[in-house]
Amino acid sequence: MNCEQCQELIHDLVDGSLSHLDELTLNTHLKQCLDCDSVRQDLTSILSFCQTHRGEYEAPPNEQALWLRIRNVIEAETGSHAQTAAREPSFLGRLMGRTWELSLPQLASLAAAIVLLVSLTTVVGLRRWDGDGSVPNVVPQAQASNINDRIWQRRQVINYWNQRVELNKTRWSPEMRETFDRNLKVIDEAVANSLNELNQNPHDEVSEQMLNESLNDKLALLKEFSDL
């Protein structure tokens, strides 16, 4: 055994994953070679220190200040959601909040409309049940069985906002269009990179997370520019 082979095996020795036979051969070399034995001693010492002090954690420079920063971000996020919800009552809320005074013809029309709606829903439902090949527009999140389904769903939403942006684009100044295109290019590159990583390693959680974030960024960008 030469020193190079020995130093490769020392790692397995200190990790305790060396076979009995290899250990005997290695020990023979170590008895004759002070340099390799020194490597063994040093690595054992480093590893032993790490194992002894495993579970000892260092505090952030200012734990309380860090907590306050975290809480501020969370409260700003949850607060903005709450404000949006408070500002924009739901359709159902508006419907229920109103006082309804209907004449007899209006009531009859309403009843007819309800019957028509129920019939249509039933017909559409039955056609889908028969499996006529039509693709549902929105698949609930819970039914998404894998990453491709989830990506597909996100892309449907993105397509919707993209169409809205395209409608407004003609009104934009060249500078605004350039800003939008530049941001979109960066995000699209990030999406493509993450997809590429995912194709190579479909179980890579980090790439999946990065893809989600990039798609979120794209959605946020499109929503922001769709109002302009």
Next chain:
Amino acid sequence: MTAAETETSQTSDYELAQKAALGEMGAFEELYQRHNRRVYSLCLRMTGNVSEAEDLAQEVFIQLFRKIGSFRGESAFTTWLHRLTVNQVLMHFRKRGVRMEQTTEDGETPIQIVKGTENPNSMPVVDRIALDKAIVQLPPGYRTVFTLHDIEGHEHEEIARMLGCSVGTSKSQLHKARMKLRGLLRQQKASE
């Protein structure tokens, strides 16, 4: 210890997570108090930079709040949080363009011992300060694998899954990291 404190200390992470998922900031703060050091230390060891580690720890807890509703208690909360933290740091590395497989990143071949240059009696004294100082000097790829394996105690299979590399790559990175670390510790000792 007051009655309230006793009650808090008896509350499991899972129960706190459930309360936090319902928007109870008190429960989330308790989780922060229990785990912020673990999260920060891991970020610090993986990045080797105090301000980056602090920013990442902040991001981890914000992500934790967003995702806490998805914690079902199938694994230990600490395991789940650990994974979230590692993923956050790895994302940070990727965004910065840090390559995880750095076999020749520092332009060095693995440190080999040249006969006659080593003095077996001058064993470096490993202490926390010396080790931390040496870890900071490791290239990010080496540092990550060394932190996950030797400090945090993960198996190579787990590390390979986390980093999206092969078990062989994880082992090879670790071996190089240890040898480089040894060299750095010896340099420190020599310059004292």
